[in-house]
Amino acid sequence: MHPLVNQLNESFENATAQEFLQYCTDLFKNKIFFASSLGAEDQVITHLLAGIDNNFRIVTLDTGRLFTDTLDLIQYTNARYKINIEVLFPDYIQVERMVKEHGINLFYENVENRLKCCEIRKNQPLKRILPGMSAWITGIRKGQSTNRKNTQLADWDDKNELIKINPLVNWTEEEVWDFIKQNKIPYNILHDKGYPSIGCAPCTRAIEEGEDIRNGRWWWENEDTKECGLHPKNK
Numbered sequence: 001m002h003p004l005v006n007q008l009n010e011s012f013e014n015a016t017a018q019e020f021l022q023y024c025t026d027l028f029k030n031k032i033f034f035a036s037s038l039g040a041e042d043q044v045i046t047h048l049l050a051g052i053d054n055n056f057r058i059v060t061l062d063t064g065r066l067f068t069d070t071l072d073l074i075q076y077t078n079a080r081y082k083i084n085i086e087v088l089f090p091d092y093i094q095v096e097r098m099v100k101e102h103g104i105n106l107f108y109e110n111v112e113n114r115l116k117c118c119e120i121r122k123n124q125p126l127k128r129i130l131p132g133m134s135a136w137i138t139g140i141r142k143g144q145s146t147n148r149k150n151t152q153l154a155d156w157d158d159k160n161e162l163i164k165i166n167p168l169v170n171w172t173e174e175e176v177w178d179f180i181k182q183n184k185i186p187y188n189i190l191h192d193k194g195y196p197s198i199g200c201a202p203c204t205r206a207i208e209e210g211e212d213i214r215n216g217r218w219w220w221e222n223e224d225t226k227e228c229g230l231h232p233k234n235k
């Protein structure tokens, strides 16, 4: 655990997300980045960061299995905020080998295969940019899943040895959407078609109103395996 984690949590308990982000971007300078999935929460963070510094480093992962609407959103977001979201791609040799050995839709077979796919298409590309970094920003909220209920404003990311900055951790889903509407923030149009949480196309589906939002991702797995490794379970 890094000593700054507790300090940040205590100092910014009552601060706004904007104030917390402003402080963290000043503190970590070029040793902090934002990993955006282009989901609703992440679009809120992009909006806030663009208001602080439109050269701030925002990265996203093109796994090769995204919805076209998600790819389009990168373009709209860049244009709206005059930013240049950095797109990270997986190593094609690893992808080809995985598909040859396990099939194109290996993730439906078992959890091991699904984690392998997430590792190659998401975790490995992200790892390439971690050397030299001290902190990363995420759009995690406590309400997103039972695995995330103990997340704090700042957490220690043991796996990547970075401080994880979660400015929206205490926001409700309603607050996220109110903020998006009030500020006319571009968002993935799939949200209007019943997709609350959008990842890769084969691993994402629409849900019924009132259904748990995590039922829209990896629905064939148990709740406690439903993380991609980018954000392992929080206690």
Ligand code: SF4
Pocket (backbone or CB within 6 Å): 063, 065, 107, 114, 115, 117, 118, 119, 121, 122, 199, 200, 201, 202, 203, 228
């Ligand atoms: Fe592969 Fe699905 Fe993970 Fe995307 S979400 S990397 S398609 S297993």
